[in-house]
Amino acid sequence: MITLTPKQRKALSGKMRAEVEALQSTTAAPSETGWQPPFIGPIVTTHAALMHTGKVLFIAGSTTDLRVFEQVCPNPGITQITSCPADPNDTSICPPWGLTDSAAVWDPVKNTFSRPAIPLDNSGKPLDLFCVGHSFLPDGRLLAAGGTSGYAADRGLSSTVIFDPMSERFTKVASLNSGRWYPTLVTLASGRVFCASGINNQGNDVDFNPEIFSEVGWTSFSHPTSKLPTYPQLFLLENGSIFYSGGSFNENAVVKARILTLPDSFSKPIQEVEVPGLYADPHNPDPDNPADQRNHATSVLLPPAQDQRVMIVGGGNRFLYGGSTTDTVYIVDLKDRHPVYRQVQSLSVPRMHVNAVILPNRTVFVCNGSIVGEDTSLALLRAEIFDPATNTWTLAEAQGVPHGYHSMAILLPDGSIATGGGTPTGSCNEIRMQIYRPAYMSATRPHIQEIPERISYGGSFNIGTTHARNIKWVNLMRPTAVTHSHDMEQRLVDLPITSKSGSSLTVSVTKNPNLAPPGWYIVTITDTNNIPSVASWIQLTA
Ligand SMILES: [Cu+2]
Incomplete structure (x- = not known):
């Protein structure tokens, strides 16, 4: 872990200032490769999913209870290339109206947006899909379960919706057995969907009994898992077990990386085997040590999936807003009989709220995040590209827009990467987006x-x-x-x-x-x- 002095922090942001200012300039033109000039997206892109129509579903929901403010972050010199409706009276999809409580469908080829209606709850209000878990069903529809039911205590919704990319509509289906705020979904080999973690309806604890979605709705396991944190970073392994990488949302002082093996019946316990190697003191993970916490680290099943290697990158300690961060990177080979995390080359700077995107040249593109919590002045960082063949990093250009907590990065079908989102210290909604075009796009x-x-x-x-x-x-x-x-x-x-x-x-x-x-x-x-x-x-x- 690197601890930066104030002087180092200043030097770091100064080094990239010219590059970033050039990127944010209104005169910046699109280029063949690298970061493209920012543009205004439809909403704050807290959730993003690439649909098989080639369009992208974004979900904001209430996103950190900013709905009453609808406050947009300052956006110097952006190029507005959003298409708005032909009818000038219809402002429904044009910012800055209705940034939250909403979802949007983006066509990245035409750069146009539409806004699907959100299903209503029993009182007639739109379901708050902020902090759902989501994964794809075999037919290409997106299952989205849980969400936000209130902020007095952070209470989880139990509702479940399905988004159909063909009709571009949400429908409500059978609810979860528990409210779940910040759950993780994993599509299984059967096409059924496993759901773990998430804060319950009362907002007083995580529900530790996972559920599985099938043609009959959700069924719960009768035995709890260990106390998995919220948004546990989970991966389906080739033998059908599920790996928890150690990365998660917020605080996790209790549960270390592990392999979960699902039983053949909901009434039997889920077997768990710890995967060591990630913690400074394996007996006593330290909540103030970002390398032990991995709060908003990112984890990725390295390409190709046949290698069964998972990498965990960066992350912070238990503080979201001002948390210290780690630059350390670990890889575990889950084909080993007794898998152990091993350290590889670190990032160039420590960071949390990071995203990793697998590229079609079998490298991994890492971007977004900040050196300290949600500090946007330390967020205009270089992207870094990992080559799993050599376990080494290459630096790419710095981002022109900060994307911290509640941001996303996704691969588009043309091989470029779209980034967006962020709610720095809960003060505003970052609605600028940016596209990165890897070097291969000019070849x-x-x-x-x-x-x-x-x-x-x-x-x-x-x-x-x-x-x-x-x-x-x-x-x-x-x-x-x-x-x-x-x-x-x-x-x-x-x-x-x-x-x-x-x-x-x-x-x-x-x-x-x-x-x-x-x-x-x-x-x-x-x-x-x-x-x-x-x-x-x-x-x-x-
Ligand atoms: Cu959040």
């Missing part, structure tokens, strides 16, 4: 000319491409569903190439739905220069 890219719409487990299929001879990887990538530094969905599964001709590749699909749960994916091909194609959508079914 000559391979193209997918032909690909099936649907594939199944254990089969093989052909991809038509004139670049077939130069393709080294075919990637099956699950689209993102991210909030609070944790993407509950993204993973990159290798599709091994079994044969090549001049104009086509044949690849095989894993037999194991734990490795790639049923649902919609994007497929990309990467050439021998590490240049990936634009993505094509495909549905993986049983």
